[in-house]
Amino acid sequence: xxxxxxxxxxxxxxxxxxxxxxxxxxxxxxxxxxxxxxxxxxxxxxxxxxxxxxxxxxxxxxxxxx
Amino acid sequence: xxxxxxxxxxxxxxxxxxxxxxxxxxxxxxxxxxxxxxxxxxxxxxxxxxxxxxxxxxxxxxxxxxxxxxxxxxxxxxxxxxxxxxxxxxxxxxxxxxxxxxxxxxxxxxxxxxxxxxxxxxxxxxxxxxxxxxxxxxxxxxxxxxxxxxxxxxxxxxxxxxxxxxxxxxxxxxxxxxxxxxxxxxxxxxxxxxxxxxxxxxxxxxxxxxxxxxxxxxxxxxxxxxxxxxxxxxxxxxxxxxxxxxxxxxxxxxxxxxxxxxxxxxxxxxxxxxxxxxxxxxxxxxxxxxxxxxxxxxxxxxxxxxxxxxxxxxxxxxxxxxxxxxxxxxxxxxxxxxxxxxxxxxxxxxxxxxxxxxxxxxxxxxxxxxxxxxxxxxxxxxxxxxxxxxxxxxxxxxxxxxxxxxxxxxxxxxxxxxxxxxxxxxxxxxxxxxxxxxxxxxxxxxxxxxxxxxxxxxxxxxxxxxxxxxxxxxxxxxxxxxxxxxxxxxxxxxxxxxxxxxxxxxxxxxxxxxxxxxxxxxxxxxxxxxxxxxxxxxxxxxxxxxxxxxxxxxxxxxxxxxxxxxxxxxxxxxxxxxxxxxxxxxxxxxxxxxxxxxxxxxxxxxxxxxxxxxxxxxxxxxxxxxxxxxxxxxxxxxxxxxxxxxxxxxxxxxxxxxxxxxxxxxxxxxxxxxxxxxxxxxxxxxxxxxxxxxxxxxxxxxxxxxx
Numbered sequence: 001x002x003x004x005x006x007x008x009x010x011x012x013x014x015x016x017x018x019x020x021x022x023x024x025x026x027x028x029x030x031x032x033x034x035x036x037x038x039x040x041x042x043x044x045x046x047x048x049x050x051x052x053x054x055x056x057x058x059x060x061x062x063x064x065x066x
Numbered sequence: 067x068x069x070x071x072x073x074x075x076x077x078x079x080x081x082x083x084x085x086x087x088x089x090x091x092x093x094x095x096x097x098x099x100x101x102x103x104x105x106x107x108x109x110x111x112x113x114x115x116x117x118x119x120x121x122x123x124x125x126x127x128x129x130x131x132x133x134x135x136x137x138x139x140x141x142x143x144x145x146x147x148x149x150x151x152x153x154x155x156x157x158x159x160x161x162x163x164x165x166x167x168x169x170x171x172x173x174x175x176x177x178x179x180x181x182x183x184x185x186x187x188x189x190x191x192x193x194x195x196x197x198x199x200x201x202x203x204x205x206x207x208x209x210x211x212x213x214x215x216x217x218x219x220x221x222x223x224x225x226x227x228x229x230x231x232x233x234x235x236x237x238x239x240x241x242x243x244x245x246x247x248x249x250x251x252x253x254x255x256x257x258x259x260x261x262x263x264x265x266x267x268x269x270x271x272x273x274x275x276x277x278x279x280x281x282x283x284x285x286x287x288x289x290x291x292x293x294x295x296x297x298x299x300x301x302x303x304x305x306x307x308x309x310x311x312x313x314x315x316x317x318x319x320x321x322x323x324x325x326x327x328x329x330x331x332x333x334x335x336x337x338x339x340x341x342x343x344x345x346x347x348x349x350x351x352x353x354x355x356x357x358x359x360x361x362x363x364x365x366x367x368x369x370x371x372x373x374x375x376x377x378x379x380x381x382x383x384x385x386x387x388x389x390x391x392x393x394x395x396x397x398x399x400x401x402x403x404x405x406x407x408x409x410x411x412x413x414x415x416x417x418x419x420x421x422x423x424x425x426x427x428x429x430x431x432x433x434x435x436x437x438x439x440x441x442x443x444x445x446x447x448x449x450x451x452x453x454x455x456x457x458x459x460x461x462x463x464x465x466x467x468x469x470x471x472x473x474x475x476x477x478x479x480x481x482x483x484x485x486x487x488x489x490x491x492x493x494x495x496x497x498x499x500x501x502x503x504x505x506x507x508x509x510x511x512x513x514x515x516x517x518x519x520x521x522x523x524x525x526x527x528x529x530x531x532x533x534x535x536x537x538x539x540x541x542x543x544x545x546x547x548x549x550x551x552x553x554x555x556x557x558x559x560x561x562x563x564x565x566x567x568x569x570x571x572x573x574x575x576x577x578x579x580x581x582x583x584x585x586x587x588x589x590x591x592x593x594x595x596x597x598x599x600x601x602x603x604x605x606x607x608x609x610x611x612x613x614x615x616x617x618x619x620x621x622x623x624x625x626x627x628x629x630x631x632x633x634x635x636x637x638x639x640x641x642x643x644x645x646x647x648x649x650x651x652x653x654x655x656x657x658x659x660x661x662x663x664x665x666x667x668x669x670x671x672x673x674x675x676x677x678x679x680x681x682x683x684x685x686x687x688x689x690x691x692x693x694x695x696x697x698x699x700x701x702x703x704x705x706x707x708x709x710x711x712x713x714x715x716x717x718x719x720x721x722x723x724x725x726x727x728x729x730x731x732x733x734x735x736x737x738x739x740x741x742x743x744x745x746x747x748x749x750x751x752x753x754x755x756x757x758x759x760x761x762x763x764x765x766x767x768x769x770x771x772x773x
Contacts, residue, residue: 019160049285
């Protein structure tokens, strides 16, 4: 029961963050560990700054609608 | 799946949905002329969404697109944990929906309600199932099979370089018009509303605090900062109520349209050159969460309150072309007034933006693309309900231009407006108009065009009543205004930035130096050009004594639907190239319908002899008036310059419309050419990324349990 609630809370947090363009940090770290073990992953702070720049920096064009 | 064992019970369930929907529609049809409960409208709509999703989108997935669950998506191929991330479909649905839902589905249905709720309801439902959701879904699919490329790149690759450049220029122009019309909705909502203006202005320092918190104090703690921000917003609304009644402070925030226009233009320029973390990002968080919260709240509110529809199912304006809110006949103008909610070309940019880079499996494009658009349609339906539960007399007094409500310039505006609206057949007393203004804490609600204030009155009634009278009407009214203004301003800010990059790309074709996004000069020049462009349309719209919304909104609707037609043409070309031309009617039918609607609306806007509809006829009528020498300053036109400005603006709008019509004709030519070429080939000529199988541990990667 509590496990399910914790899981739901985690999903909700992930969903809320992705709504504003920040993907899951743990998934990123895991991806780096599995596929690029020779590289040091960005810290959460760097990761967050990188995502903010990507969302509004104009590389992806418009990210929202009218 | 357990398809065969559950098929009997599932068939019964779907039969039940179909019967319920048919019953709700029957009830609406049989009770014409009497007011019905909004729940019937909501029930009928939800049944249509379920059936459209279950049957039509499944048909498209299996028979038209032939989605392949074993095919690797760009999220896996380019997985970098940043832009390309295989994402749980429910989480990605939230991301996609937050990106497509904006002010469009809230404003269009409110304006269209002047014809009664039934025509709008039917168009929203039929439009979304056969056109809007199909477009979003197919563009998402096409982009996913091509590494998540953008609409402009897709058109260029599949149809040629020239159509690609045309599509880019069209996107840029549409962006400018969208920014102007959205900014105008804010100006109309805040004019002489110190309470509203204060709360919106209050969000700027609030965003600065959040931005600094997110950058330096607790970096990247979005949810913490957002909870603080939402609390700050509520405080701002309450404080705004005090400011509005303060004789010292109220005058500072009691601005007219022109002052607000300048404020917005300056704001738009400054906001899009400031660092994003300081203003744009935190305000984006606030507006996104507030938007989702308000939509959920409105849905719950309607179900709890179960309001009655006060607006007639069909008004007389559905049969003539003289509606006070906007002029024009039901065909074609209803179909361009409601764009977002039924079909919106802008979504093609979103469906080919970030979403395809995070799609874990092709089969999920159906839920995210088709389902996401159904959800937006549901938002449009709620906006239509909110506009229809208020007294029709109030609706028309709020949405008609001042020149129509008070043509002789009487001092007692409420009396003049109530007489005019009553003469139109929607009986209303001046007392009711002043009472509602007092309820929502405004000096006047007359001629507050643009849709936002009307929606705010409806939402305030729904939320206030659903919460059993918790909070005052005026609090919820300003909450609703703030919710709309906030995400429109975020859109203006982000849109100015996006348009700036688009413009720099286009200018880069002329001079490569202007393409450098790290050059301060190029940045400032492009930003100034973008702000000046939408600022111009905003300014002339605001000072237009005949009402700017009814000029700009059709222009926006036509261009947005034209973009949708172009996106559907692209999908058609792709289907022909995939040798799926036998089922290409799925995109041809909506594309054709949009071409018919936009071309006939464009034709009427340019060449109708009715000055209320045609830009050129209006300009010529005013020119003749000046030439005859009979012009005297009056309540509508205060000076000869005002007339000349309206003449010039109408001519400019007319030329724009003609330009867009030429674009559509050219794109039709390129589409037919590409389709014929594809037909001649005996094998598939689609330029997809070649097939590769899904990784074996795909599920584990999505759920984050891969080792």
